[in-house]
Amino acid sequence: MKLVIVGGVAGGASAAARARRLDERAEIVVFERGPDPSFANCGLPYYVGGEIRDRTKLLVTSPEVLKGRYNLDVRTDTEVVGIDRDARTVTARRLADGTTYVQPYDALILAPGAEPLRPSIPGIDLPGVFTLRNLPDVDRIKAAVDRGSRRATLVGAGFIGLELAENLVRRGVETTLVELQDQVLPPLDREMTTPLVEALGAKGVVVRLRESAEAIRAVAGGLAIDLRSGGTIEADLVVLGVGVRPENALAKAAGLEIGQRGGIRVDDRMRTSDPAIFAVGDAVEIRDFVSGAPAQVPLAGPANRQGRIAADNVFGRESRYRGTQGTAIVGFFGHAAAITGASEKALRREGRSYQKIYVHANQHASYYPGARPMTIKLLFEGPSGRILGAQVVGEDGVDNRVNVIATAIQAGMTVFDLEEVELAYAPQFGSAKDAINMAGFVASNVLRGDVRQVHVDELDEQRLLGAAIIDVRTPKEFAAGRIEGAVNIPLEQLRTRIGEVPRDRPVVVHCQVGMRGYMATRILRDAGLDSANLAGGYKTYRLYHPECKL
Numbered sequence: 325m326k327l328v329i330v331g332g333v334a335g336g337a338s339a340a341a342r343a344r345r346l347d348e349r350a351e352i353v354v355f356e357r358g359p360d361p362s363f364a365n366c367g368l369p370y371y372v373g374g375e376i377r378d379r380t381k382l383l384v385t386s387p388e389v390l391k392g393r394y395n396l397d398v399r400t401d402t403e404v405v406g407i408d409r410d411a412r413t414v415t416a417r418r419l420a421d422g423t424t425y426v427q428p429y430d431a432l433i434l435a436p437g438a439e440p441l442r443p444s445i446p447g448i449d450l451p452g453v454f455t456l457r458n459l460p461d462v463d464r465i466k467a468a469v470d471r472g473s474r475r476a477t478l479v480g481a482g483f484i485g486l487e488l489a490e491n492l493v494r495r496g497v498e499t500t501l502v503e504l505q506d507q508v509l510p511p512l513d514r515e516m517t518t519p520l521v522e523a524l525g526a527k528g529v530v531v532r533l534r535e536s537a538e539a540i541r542a543v544a545g546g547l548a549i550d551l552r553s554g555g556t557i558e559a560d561l562v563v564l565g566v567g568v569r570p571e572n573a574l575a576k577a578a579g580l581e582i583g584q585r586g587g588i589r590v591d592d593r594m595r596t597s598d599p600a601i602f603a604v605g606d607a608v609e610i611r612d613f614v615s616g617a618p619a620q621v622p623l624a625g626p627a628n629r630q631g632r633i634a635a636d637n638v639f640g641r642e643s644r645y646r647g648t649q650g651t652a653i654v655g656f657f658g659h660a661a662a663i664t665g666a667s668e669k670a671l672r673r674e675g676r677s678y679q680k681i682y683v684h685a686n687q688h689a690s691y692y693p694g695a696r697p698m699t700i701k702l703l704f705e706g707p708s709g710r711i712l713g714a715q716v717v718g719e720d721g722v723d724n725r726v727n728v729i730a731t732a733i734q735a736g737m738t739v740f741d742l743e744e745v746e747l748a749y750a751p752q753f754g755s756a757k758d759a760i761n762m763a764g765f766v767a768s769n770v771l772r773g774d775v776r777q778v779h780v781d782e783l784d785e786q787r788l789l790g791a792a793i794i795d796v797r798t799p800k801e802f803a804a805g806r807i808e809g810a811v812n813i814p815l816e817q818l819r820t821r822i823g824e825v826p827r828d829r830p831v832v833v834h835c836q837v838g839m840r841g842y843m844a845t846r847i848l849r850d851a852g853l854d855s856a857n858l859a860g861g862y863k864t865y866r867l868y869h870p871e872c873k874l
Contacts, residue, residue: 373491682860687721
């Protein structure tokens with residue numbers, strides 16, 4: 325067997341190592357256009373900030389290790405420039421001298437990855453304008469900071485943009501984030517990003533939403549970024565992080581099928597439209613695990629699994645890729661945000677029916693020192709309770725909860741199952757009723773009809789229907805911040821003051837996070853009133869309306 329792999333890093337390197345474990349006699353050649361066959365691209369921002377001080381720590385492995393441990397023929401600084409499918413050969417070019425040669429294959433695995441988008445705006449190629457994809461990129465950015473750059477503008481507030489913002493601030497660099505959308509972290513739903521914007525602002529990061537860079541100019545002392553709004557930002561360096569696109573030129577030139585968004589089309593065995601050619605990683609179009617629709621999800625975990633699956637199938641093993649659910653997490657300034665499965669906006673785009681709940685809970689027992697709040701947004705089907713997606717935002721415990729829900733989605737579990745999930749408990753790690761269980765309780769209550777919910781984005785409609793808004797928090801909480809038009813009747817007084825609650829119109833009840841509101845709706849419902857609980861309480865209201873007082 326002659327196996328040729330184009331590209332290393334996550335998918336290609338995983339495929340190569342798996343292939344060797346499956347067949348000791350196979351001839352395995354790995355072509356890598358850069359100098360490093362496998363490096364930790366997720367760690368690049370932390371090298372800029374000095375959290376990772378030793379550059380060699382970013383090197384997952386070297387050609388020498390791959391040769392000695394796996395007997396792989398790794399050819400770095402060599403670009404594959406053509407595929408002859410009929411002859412089953414690739415043409416490779418040595419970047420050092422431009423010479424080319426032909427390499428035969430029995431099976432070919434493509435792992436070219438994705439390249440950063442570079443908007444076609446004036447000044448995009450000026451010195452001091454960077455993208456961040458590989459080690460040479462990070463070397464250039466770090467060198468600019470080391471030379472004394474003290475003003476940075478990051479175009480794009482995605483995962484890399486937020487991580488890089490934290491690390492630039494750590495180096496004393498004044499940092500501005502420019503984002504075209506009306507939120508940071510566009511994969512999440514907008515309200516879930518409110519605490520993240522507040523965390524950025526608290527550390528001095530200027531966040532410019534609904535804004536874009538129209539041109540970059542060289543000026544005395546640095547660069548000037550002209551914005552769509554007409555404003556200008558001055559900076560010493562600019563980093564573009566507006567997204568990536570699959571590197572499909574090689575596959576396209578070879579006549580392989582390409583998806584609408586540019587990804588190389590593969591089946592669940594990672595096989596392309598040519599049965600002798602497989603493709604993995606950021607360059608491929610895969611199936612969304614929740615919706616079943618074609619998707620483009622550039623993540624390291626899926627790329628590694630795809631590489632392993634492709635190698636299995638090359639050597640005749642029955643191995644299939646289930647699809648990608650987009651589980652991801654980012655951490656910065658002591659905060660974390662994570663997502664798995666479908667977001668609400670994705671479900672709306674698909675026209676899919678869904679329900680949602682919010683849970684605000686501490687990451688461990690509230691009486692144990694260090695308890696910190698987090699918010700879980702859970703999306704699910706009714707009446708089945710099948711879990712469609714979740715987002716978790718907080719300071720601690722975010723990774724734990726999103727991983728549990730990600731596993732539940734893979735297992736086809738429902739919100740009713742979350743009620744019963746048995747998780748490890750000690751006060752410094754969790755609660756006897758973990759936040760995951762609480763999410764299951766709340767969602768199950770909704771599906772069983774134990775409570776009717778009204779969501780924050782439905783409040784205006786409820787007001788048009790004449791609904792009364794009753795705030796059952798304490799007077800102190802009410803004084804600290806309130807929903808316009810709400811009347812304060814603390815839960816402890818509700819039974820004796822129930823005559824003050826209108827009977828001739830709907831009633832929307834709320835507390836701080838939803839629990840007391842749920843109790844209040846049960847009291848009012850048993851008294852014959854048409855009542856609903858505001859999902860997630862006043863804390864969720866503030867996610868939608870951050871301008872309100874806390």
